[in-house]
Amino acid sequence: MIIGCALFMELIDATAVLTALPQMARDFGEPSVRMNLVVSLYLLAVALFVPVSGWAADRFGPRRVFVSAIVLFTLASVACACSGSLLQLSLARMAQGAAGAMMVPVGQVILLRWSARENLLRAMSYLTIPALIGPVLGPPLGGLLVTLLSWHWIFLINVPIGLLGIALVVRYIPDYPGSRGRPLDVPGLLLSAVGLGGLVFGFEAFGHGLLARQWALLLIALGVLSAWLYVRHARRSAHPLIDFSLLRIPTFGVSFWGGNLMRIGSASQPFLLVLLFQLCFGLNPLEAGLLSFAGGAGAFLMKLLAVRIVSRFGFRRTLIGNAVLTGLTIIACGMFEVSTPYWIVVLVLFGSGIIRSLQFSTLGALTYADVPPEQSSRASSLSAMTIQLTMSLSVGIAAALLSLIMSLRGHASLEQSDVALVMVFGGVMCALSGLVFRRLSSSAGSAVYAGRSG
Template sequence: MIIGCALFMELIDATAVLTALPQMAREFDEPSVRMNLVVSLYLLAAALFVPVSGWAADRFGPRRVFVSAIVLFTAASIACACSGSLLQLSLARMAQGAAGAMMVPVGQVILLRWSARENLLRAMSYLTIPALIGPILGPPLGGLLVMLLSWQWIFLINVPIGILGVALVIRHIPDYPGKRGHPLDVPGLLLSGLGLAGLVFGFEALGHGFLPRSWALSLIALGITGAVLYAWHARRVAHPLIDLSLLRIPTFAISFWGGNLMRIGSASQPFLLVLLFQLCFGLNPLQAGLLSFVGGAGAFLMKLLAVRIVSRFGFRRTLIGNALLTGLTLTATGLFELSTPYWVVVVVLFISGIIRSLQFSTLGALTYADVPSQQSSDASSLSAMSIQLTMSLSVGIAAALLSLIMSARGHPTIAAADVALVMGLAGGLCALSALVYRRLSPAAGSEVYASRTR
């Protein structure tokens, strides 16, 4: 529960800031669609620094890294609140992302090392319960703060949470010692950073047109080259920064590829809903936040039921069926119109939150089902890095597609039909992930929930 508080601080910040993007755009005199940099750069920084988290936890001890990350995240939040331009805010958000990259993966390392294998699904589900309060409270809280005070308070609320988190960690989490092991893979860090930065910034530039198209495509090509060179490098060193040999474990590999495809499709939904509710429907931040509230409430409810559902149907059937339902509900959210009754919007978003929560709870447990305990740090780093990267790419790709669709249709401002088309494409990607999960055996990961069925 204490480890979950770190995720709570991250998610309440991430979800609350979405409702304030239009207000930030007006204050900074920037196009609304460009404000996704506030989200994308945060996720990019997290993806860049996540690979270092496993090495740092082993070298310096997980509690020391955990506390340092919370302190840095809190300080970066203050810097965000003091920002006077989009550039300053983006740089502060990158500092936040770097700190967040250390918080959650290191907390997972603590959990993976000292939790019994048969309790892993339950532990992974309960770990995120306090964190899910963030998405529930974030949107309405963000809207309320923007209307009554200012968007700066969305970041300032992290200060008391960070102070409380540090106090709880120091008091209740044991100080597991670090150990001198293999040195940091600096060439691997540089190559992985080149690949990640090239891909994210390439898609950003392609979507927003702030660089010539040839330059944007060159950045994407540079990112792909960096990723290929890292894969080549990782096979030739004893202790690579990101251990790609984990992909030889069948359950880890299927969870990795299927989860990445799912996140690329679904992680852009909050960003697109903010644009739809506020810019297309003219709702104020509080109204938009209250509508987004129900998705978090549905996710919270499913965390309490995930273990029973997976115990009843198994990982394979749960993931396949849920991938198809995720695609359908995501597409349905794009069909909202100004005349759609609020109760319909609430029901669809509530069901969507339930379905996506079940999918990611299930994936979270299956990912580590067959990973040896001595590789838990490497597995947590690789998984967390891919999560942050695909979430960043999801928002960047969605913004790029939206800009291209607006340009092709000659729309000077965002229209509901433009958002609906992007939502439909995202839903199709989520449904395609079901083909990946078909490769699982019917008994895959059964030892994770075996104690529930005996």
């Protein structure tokens, strides 16, 4: 729960700031379009620093790195609140992104080393909750703080959370020692930074119109080239920064490919729901956020049921069946109309939250089920890197598809049917991930839940 709260703090901050951008633009005297730098530079910093998180955890010890990341995130939050210009705020947000990049994967390393293997599914179900409700709760909370106080409080609220987190980590989390065994892969760090930075920022720029499309595509092409060069480098390196040999572990490999396909289909859902509720249905940000929060409530309920369900059906059947259900609930959200009763909207979103919580809790546990403890930091870095990339890719693809559909249909403004078509695409992608999970054996990951069905 301590690690989950750190993740929750990062996700709340990353999403709450979206509602404050217009007020920040007025205070700084900047055009609204330039304020997207506050979001994009944060994501860029995350992409640059995620690959080195595993090496840092091994070298200096995970608890020390985790506490340092929380301290940096808290100080950067104060710097954001004290910023008097867009330049100052952008630099502070990059520091926040660097700290957030270290918090999440290093927190997972601690979880993997501390939790008994048979408790891993239960632990991951707790860790999934903030990942699901953070992006949903962030916008309405940000809207509330901006309306009642000012945008500065979106960042200042992190200070007491950060101080409490530091005290709890020092008191309750074991201090695993670091090791000097693995040198830092500097060429790999440079190639992965350019690759991830180009891909994440390129997809962000393409999806939200931050740059002309030819420049966004050039960034994506640079990212692809650097990623290809990194893969070649990693095959020859004795100590690669990002270790793709982990994909040879059957459960890790299937979780990696199936989970990425699932996220490409589902990670754009909050973005699409905001567009649907606000631009198509005319709801204000607070009303839209409160409706979307039903999905987060469903995530809480699934925490209590995930272990029992997987114990009853096993990882393979749970993931295959749930992939189809995830796809169907996303498609169902695309059928919402302005006349749809709110209770139906809430019920569908609540069910969608339950299903997605089960899927990602299950995936999180299966990903590390057979990873040896000494490789946990490298596995966490690889997983965190691809999660960041596929979530950016998901939003970029959704935004590009919306633009293409509106152009082909001759729509000057966004309509419900345009969003529905993109949600159908996302639902199909989620359902197709079930084909990847079919590669699992019937007993895959059984050590994670064996003997816990009661």
